[in-house]
Amino acid sequence: MLGGYTGKVLNIDLTTGNIEIEKYPDRMLRKYLGASGIAAKILYDRTDENTDPLGPENHLIYMTGPFTGTRVPSSGRHEITAKSPLTGIFGEGDVGGTWGVNLKRAGYDGIIIHGKAEKPVYILVEEGQVSILDGEHLWGLDTIEVDEKLKETHGPKTVTSCIGPAGEKQVLIASIMHDGKDARAVGRAGLGAVMGSKNLKAIAVIGSGKVDVADEEGLKECLKKSLPKIIANTQSLKQLGTAGGAVMAEKWGDIPVKNWSRGDWESIKNISGEKMAKTILKKRYFCGSCPIGCGRDIEIKEGPYKGVSGAGPEYETIGLLGSNCMVDDLEAIAYANELCNRLGIDSISTGSAIAFAMELYERGIIDERDTDGVKLDWGNGEAMIEMVKKIGSKEGIGELLGKGVKRASEEIGGIAPEFAVHVKGLELPAHDPRAMSSLAVGYATSNRGACHLHAGGFYFEKGVTMPELGYTEMQDRLSSEGKGQLTFHSQNIMCILDSLKLCKMLLFGKVTLTEIVEWIKYTIGWDDFTVEELLMAGERIFNLQRLYNVEYCSISRKDDVLPPRILSQPRLDRGTGDYLPPLGKMLYEYYQIRGWTMEGIPSEEKIKELDLDDRHVPLI
Amino acid sequence: MLGGYTGKVLNIDLTTGNIEIEKYPDRMLRKYLGASGIAAKILYDRTDENTDPLGPENHLIYMTGPFTGTRVPSSGRHEITAKSPLTGIFGEGDVGGTWGVNLKRAGYDGIIIHGKAEKPVYILVEEGQVSILDGEHLWGLDTIEVDEKLKETHGPKTVTSCIGPAGEKQVLIASIMHDGKDARAVGRAGLGAVMGSKNLKAIAVIGSGKVDVADEEGLKECLKKSLPKIIANTQSLKQLGTAGGAVMAEKWGDIPVKNWSRGDWESIKNISGEKMAKTILKKRYFCGSCPIGCGRDIEIKEGPYKGVSGAGPEYETIGLLGSNCMVDDLEAIAYANELCNRLGIDSISTGSAIAFAMELYERGIIDERDTDGVKLDWGNGEAMIEMVKKIGSKEGIGELLGKGVKRASEEIGGIAPEFAVHVKGLELPAHDPRAMSSLAVGYATSNRGACHLHAGGFYFEKGVTMPELGYTEMQDRLSSEGKGQLTFHSQNIMCILDSLKLCKMLLFGKVTLTEIVEWIKYTIGWDDFTVEELLMAGERIFNLQRLYNVEYCSISRKDDVLPPRILSQPRLDRGTGDYLPPLGKMLYEYYQIRGWTMEGIPSEEKIKELDLDDRHVPLI
Incomplete structure (x- = not known):
């Protein structure tokens, strides 16, 4: 065993x-x-x-x-x-x-x-x-x-x-x-x-049993080096949670504002991690075995949202239900977040769908007859909350919005698809490819659709390093140079973390691939495991997922796209100016490095190299 | 009158x-x-x-x-x-x-x-x-x-x-x-x-009546300056027809080869205008009032295609039925061209559909069971001819291909849309945006879909000048700088030519807008007409067509795209290297200059400026 x-x-x-x-x-x-x-x-x-x-x-x-x-x-x-x-x-x-x-x-x-x-x-x-x-x-x-x-x-x-x-x-x-x-x-x-x-x-x-590892003492000893480093480098996450990133994200032009249509938005300070720490934060929350504790446990003690408590809004929720809807009321967002959690809907897709609906409302494509009388104005926190309820309960216009922005926009027709910000039907999370260039090719090619946690390159544009791959300094976020390669590496690393089960926040803790291989050695017991084998496994997993999409879902380069708004409308803010990532050029580099055809299909040679030519033999 | x-x-x-x-x-x-x-x-x-x-x-x-x-x-x-x-x-x-x-x-x-x-x-x-x-x-x-x-x-x-x-x-x-x-x-x-x-x-x-003009003598006099200039500057068109451009187009990386998947193709010399002039050319053909005579009248006197005569293949036909299918037999192309003309099908869309089918055949997505036994190999002229017959007669696989590559690829499904090279359902003509950058934004935004004759910017990248607009020298074809503006101007000019009825070949004859205004004066009799009013009319016409598409056909920026192959696969040839036009950036410039919203919709201000706010009042 x-x-x-x-x-x-x-x-x-x-x-x-x-x-x-x-x-x-x-x-x-x-x-x-x-x-x-x-x-x-x-x-x-x-x-x-x-x-x-x-x-x-x-x-x-x-x-x-x-x-x-x-x-x-x-x-x-x-x-x-x-x-x-x-x-x-x-x-x-x-x-x-x-x-x-x-x-x-x-x-x-x-x-x-x-x-x-x-x-x-x-x-x-x-x-x-x-x-x-x-x-x-x-x-x-x-x-x-x-x-x-x-x-x-x-x-x-x-x-x-x-x-x-x-x-x-x-x-x-x-x-x-x-x-x-x-x-x-x-x-x-x-x-x-x-x-x-x-x-x-x-x-x-x-479950109360014990999870055995190959060398308990060795692991313990080994972690004595890692843990202090991780803790030292994640102090901001500890103090402010993921929402602590909101202020910087606004400054960089990274967080979405007004359904991705504009940049600078001063009100970000009202819904930031700093604001949360000073107001509704109760204590930190830790997932299993975590030394960081970025989770927020909040409590609202007064006002219209009195009684809201438990998990507080993460950065993504603040970006989508907050700035993207121009709602600058932190407590309203916290309540909407609790509603999302209770009703069981994704706060990213939900916030995206509401911002989409707000834009349709502003432009007169939908009106109060469609919203059951809700005035869906930008920044209207009460209206945003009403929409969360409608989506989670599949009521009124919520039934349509709960299908996601791609389907909703197609059903509405006309110009509505212009305002639907998604890749392959998955709404963009709160990071903008116009601010962190690698996300352009990362979103376009990630296997579940637009996903920063699968793309991963943006960590390196925020200063994460990985010496084994030659990333020893912060990558230029407003340049497309080498971003095909960066995305290749980072997507593979995301697969590694998602498979071994490591939180991506460890990247900010400056964990290296060499350390992970050490942990594998003491945990699983593979003494001969190397960084190269680890990277190859990550690449294999990514390609298997791509092959699922290619072989069963007709996915190819035609689907490796970005929404029109991201591709050709600059934010024109102090963080990004008029920068637009050149997707075509980046895709070309990316496909080449992936060993995929120019249609985005893993080549036979690559499949063989990754030992995936037996992929039709069942695992069990 | x-x-x-x-x-x-x-x-x-x-x-x-x-x-x-x-x-x-x-x-x-x-x-x-x-x-x-x-x-x-x-x-x-x-x-x-x-x-x-x-x-x-x-x-x-x-x-x-x-x-x-x-x-x-x-x-x-x-x-x-x-x-x-x-x-x-x-x-x-x-x-x-x-x-x-x-x-x-x-x-x-x-x-x-x-x-x-x-x-x-x-x-x-x-x-x-x-x-x-x-x-x-x-x-x-x-x-x-x-x-x-x-x-x-x-x-x-x-x-x-x-x-x-x-x-x-x-x-x-x-x-x-x-x-x-x-x-x-x-x-x-x-x-x-x-x-x-x-x-x-x-x-x-x-019809044998006379078309009256405002000042017959004035016009005659005025043309004495224009005609010699036009004739002097269009000698190559006279001598070699439009097909005379094929050799240069291959050198520049402009003509499609192998369904737009590659560049350099030496066999172009076998199907060039020069070759035609030396072999099957009989005489020139002139449209009404034309001093250039770029039309070719051909005759094949022997061999398998003996008897083919009349209009010879144009540059576009050579590019699509020829190089794009890798067919280097000029007589086979001439026969296929006659078949297209007799059956009444567009040789551009037909050639594109056949190249598309050849790629599917090479990749095993279709096989001889689909083609009624035709071996649809690259360069197989006989097979190309068989496909023309099938498309024109709506028989066998021709029924599918005759729907155009967009619909055909969607019906075939899977990866087929990767190989369908069109914009808004109209197949690309034989000019490559990777070789002449303005075509990227030109194809993406032209009102009938991918069309060089509506885009027009490529003329200026081939050396056409227009002093009234500041275009006094050849535009850099491998740069995106200013191509939004160039496309704005050139699309408007195309509307002017298409409305007054002037052949676009006159641009090579160095006809200026000032001259056209002169011709208007002597023909229609508008003495107070100006270059500015002419340009405004061109812009008005272009916008009216766009409004048709926007208001009646749900067209917006989401449709202003390029096929994946053009956007992200360089030709890697001696003419273009690894150049890829950055569409997003160009679109941004273009929409701004057009006075359209970032969704590609003419703004209310622009509509008013162009006097199109009365567009719902019928003409008659």
Whole structure:
């Protein structure tokens, strides 16, 4: 048995109620590293072009990595993978919290769910015992209520992954939420709708076993060097959370303002991490094994939003529900954030959809007859909150907006697609390719659509270094030089982190690939593992996901695009001036370095080099 | 009465057989200049978003300009305008020959056709008399046969505009052909299918009247300066025809090779204008009032294509059916060209569709089962000819390819859209934006889709000058600097030429805007007309066409794109190296100069400035 790895994956067929334990060969862990890689392989094996994302044949795959549950820093994470109903392509989400750690402690690496229960159910994994239980009484509850109810039933150590009313109603931007009031989200790509389509309300886990590693003492000793460095370099995250980045992001022209149509926005200071620290912040929140603690635990004690508490808004939520809607009321955003969490919808896609609707409203394409009387003006926090409720409840115009901006704009027709800011149907997160150039090619090519956490190059434009790859200084954010190569490297690194299960915030902690290889050695026990093999595995995983999209979803270069507004409308602000990233040029460099054809298809040589020519042989 | 202008337009309802004469106010000629502008206004008035391009409600508008039929050089032209069934947006085509001149001599400026005849008919305009005649005996004939048959019936002075079998079958890339064996085409945008959808086979015209101008002697005198200059500067066109540009186009990386996927191609010399001059050329052909005579009259006297005669292949045909399919057999191309003319299909879209199919065949996406056994290898002239026949006859895979590469690629699905080189559904002509940068923004924004004759900036990158606009030297073809502005100017100039009716080849003859204003003075009689008013009219016409697309066809910046291959795959040849035009940057400059919003919509201020706020008031 390898360390950090139970080898056991639950396979649950909700149609028949059948529960099996599957085991994949150790060598497959080395080939695909863990969570994201293994789940991508299983999705590749078990779904295809005929899979309806909302049909019983779709697979919802929960997977941990070899670091999950160990003392490796910021490793308390898991991945959820499925074919996305929002985009129709490969979908996944990485999330922290404590759910993954508990699953590992209960003795399993992951859970593969397929089929569809006849009526609402939930899954209970309790120290190795697995059951499918009647979930009728949970149906209709919000995600925090579900967590409370399951803790009442199964005890306070119960940790939940669940959907809210939005997931039940198969809203296409529905999230899967974890840890109740501490709210950790698998937000993107509408995986909550997949869970809802299976009549699965929640997975409750109780685990108290120990996650073995190859060399506990060696790991402990090794981390004595890493931990102080990580802590020293992440003080800003500790003090201000991810929202601490908002002020700088506005200065750089990075955060979206007014549905991505403008730049400078002074009101950012009213919704910043600094403001939160001075007002509603209660304490920090830590995911499993994390020394940073960037999570915010907030409480609003007075005013119209009195009573809002628990997980505070992250940078992304502030960027999309805040600046992108021009709402500068932090407490309104905090309430909207709690609503998103309770109803179970992605705050990024939701904020994007609301800003999109505000632009349509301003331009007279929709009016109060469409919004049930809501005056959808820029900066109207109450209206923004009303829209969150409508989207999460699939009511009124919320039904349309909950389909995501791509579909909504196509249904509205006319000029509406101009204002829909997405790639491959996934709304852009709150980082602008016009401010950090690598995001242009990164968003255009990332496997789940526009995603900074999959693109990754922007970390290097913010000063992250990686000496093994020659990135020893901050990359010029307003230049396209070498950004194809940077995106190649950073996407592969994102796959590595998502598979081993390491939080991307560790990059700010100046963690190196060499350190990660050390951690692998002490955790899994691979003494001969190298940085080169690690990078190759990352590249393999990225290519397997691309092949899923190419072979099953007809994705090619035609889809590797940016929305018109990003491609040809400069922000004209003090951070970016009139800079526009030249996507065509960057794509050319990128495809070449990837060893893909000019249509964006992995070449036969590259597939062979990555040992993916056996990709049609099932993992298990 | 203004000179060069009958003021009379025929309005023919084919459903009822009703024929009326309409008259539009003189001031509208000054506002919209003539052919293209007037026809755009009529189309704007009489069709809208509910118009099915192939329904009886579509309007097929033949229109001459104030210069047509006068001694103004290269003015023997007319325009045909309709909503395009290929692209679904504004469609038009400019054409030379003698048909327009004859219509004017018969006493009419244009013909508006709508409705649908119960069975095949043709229209006869004979010296002012107009009739709708039974066309059953013409149905099924090719375009040259129709011309011969109508000359037999109505005499040798009869000039025809007609469709071939492709137009009858509503092939979406069907052309409308003129002048029989001298074959002058309205090729683009599938207007032949509109004619077919109306059961209208031909319009035969006999006209022997005189086209009056304001000051015959003045004009004659004035032209004494212009004509020698034009003739001196167009010697190459005279000697080698448009195909004389092929060798230079290959050297510059301008002509498409292998479905736009590569550059250098030495075999160009085998299909060049020089080669034609030495082999199959019989004599030159002149459109009405033309001092240049770039048309080629050819004859193949031996070999497999013996008997081919009449209009020889133009540069575009050589680029699309030749180099783009890698066919280096000039006689095979000449035969394919005659087939395109006889069957009535656009040789540009046809060549593009065949190259597209060849790429699918090479990549195994289609095979011999799809092609009825035709081995569709690159450079296989026989196979290319077979495909022309299939497309023109709507047989086998020709039915699919005849829908144009956009629809065909969408129906095939998967990666096929990667290989479909078009903008807004119109296939690119044989000029590459990677070689002449202005074409990037020109193709992306031209009103009928990818069209060099509407974009126009490339003329200035080939050395054309226009002193009134400050273009006094050749524009750098591999730079994006100022190309938004150049495209603004050149598109407006194209509208001016298409409306007055002047051949674009006059630009090579160094004709200036000042000269054109002189010609207007002596022809129409507007003594107070200025270069500024002329340019404003061009801009007005361009914007009216854009407004048609915006208001009736949901066109906006999202559609102002380039195909992925052009945007991000360099030719890597000796002419262009790895140059890729930065479309986003150019579009930004372009929209600003146009006074359009960043969504590509004419602003209210611009609409007012151009006096287009009354655009909903009908012309007549």
